[in-house]
Each structure stands twice: as structure tokens, then as C-alpha cells.
Amino acid sequence: MTEKWLKSSYSGNHGDCVEVGAAVTGAVPVRDSKDPHGPTLAFDANAWTAFVTGVKNGDFDA
Template sequence: MPQFVNGVPAGRIEGAAWRKSARSNPNGNCVEVAGLPGGEVAVRNSRDPQGPALIYTRAEMTAFIMGAKDGDFDDLISGS
């Protein structure tokens, strides 16, 4: 099973099924995620699909998503 590290070019993650939120806009202002064989999650900038990917463990992604659902990061988008 391949091991991926932060900064790996996203194009080198063979077989990745990249997806983005339905809330993304047509201007490409979004990130895309892909599940990896070892359970990690890769994240890339949709405007640079061959650029670097950040790799997170399932636990890290769980903490982030649950925090986002709880509103922990709302100040980053509300302009407060």
C-alpha cells in the first residue's frame, strides 16, 4: 500500500476519486478531498489539481469536520 506525505503532487495519487462539496461555486473556489487506501484523506486546491496535496489521518479529519459542524470555525467566514 503506498504511503503519501504532505506536499505530494496530487496528480501522483493514482486512483484517487477527488470530490468537492455541492456548495462549491463555478469559479473553482473550493477544495477537493479523496479517501486514500490507508484510511487517510487527501485535500487539494481545486484550482491547482496537480499541485500539492495535504494528507490527514481519519482522526484529524473527524476532528475538523466535527468542529466545523459545531461552528468552531464560523468566525473565519462570517467576517467577525
């Protein structure tokens, strides 16, 4: 179980955002900040890095 979770600085005052946990055994856990005891998704570290790079590059902008 991940003890440390990071929330995006873009989440605003409402806190409706995803949180990313410290990578454990090559997987990056992600959860809904509104439901910290709910389900957690785990992504391969390489896939997560590619996703974050795509976000920074604007690949998912509408």
C-alpha cells in the first residue's frame, strides 16, 4: 500500500483531482482524491511516463 500520495497543483480548492502514489515495484498507483479509500489503478512506469509527457506536450488538449 502506498503511504505517500501527490496531488496536482492544478486541482484547485475543491481537490477534485487524481492523486499519484510513489512508484512501487515498477508500477505507478493512481486514485481519485475524492475517494482515498476507493479503488486504485496501477500503471506500468513507462506507460505513466509516456502519459505525463503527452500531457505536457498538449497531446490531449481538446
